[in-house]
Amino acid sequence: MDLFIFDFDDTLAITDSRVKVIEKDTQKETMMTSREFAYYPFNPSEMDVDFSDFARANGTLIKDTVEMMQQAMLDGADVFIVTARSIAEPVTRFLESQLIKAPPVIATAGSEGKSPWLASKLEQNHYDRVIVYEDCEKNIRSLKNTVLAFNAATEKSVQYSGMCIQPDQTVVQKESRWRSELILNEDDFRNITRNFLQKTW
Secondary structure (H helix, E strand, O other): OEEEEEOEEOOEEOOOOOOEEOOOOOEEEEEOOOHHHOOOOOOOEEEEEOHHHHHHOOOOOOEHHHHHHHHHHHHOEEEEEEOOOOOHHHHHHHHOOOOOOOOOOOEEOHHHHHHHHHHHHHEEEOEEEEEEOOOOOHHHHHHHHHHHHHHHHOOOEEEEEEEEEEEOOEEEOOOOOOOOOOEEHHHHHHHHHHHHHHHOO
16 A cells, blocks of 8 residues: 655645744744745744744645645545644645545644654555655655665565655655656656556656
């Protein structure tokens, strides 16, 4: 069985939720998207962070990744939305208002919670492949390392592939055993992912 993991913010939807970073000495506040925060040089000794705006979910779906998610569900894969948000319910409500059917939403309260969740899923189920859709390369690498560690500990050979969603919504395929990294246009993305789902790679 295949396990598909989709991030939410900037992967399945462009949302208007913002991270607030507060400088401790000046109380200066900086608002940024989750993608911007992923690459922000956050220093917890000098800054505080406020994620309260992520208690809601409003925005616009990203058509291509949503279609890939729905296709994976139709093909019988195990599909989850795994978000670094601390609350799943706003994401669930938003998706239910936009889609006929959506997979379960897992809130890990920070990106660091995604790898332990994946490790637990690998231990509980027999998966042949893990396919990740993320906008954060750090998360893609972290989840890959989780699969590699599981394979080493269990002598299994679970395959891994990561699709990185870019700011312009193009996709860079990363950490894949099937082909080297490349930038995909919309048609390439559809064809490659469709073939991937049909297990022709």
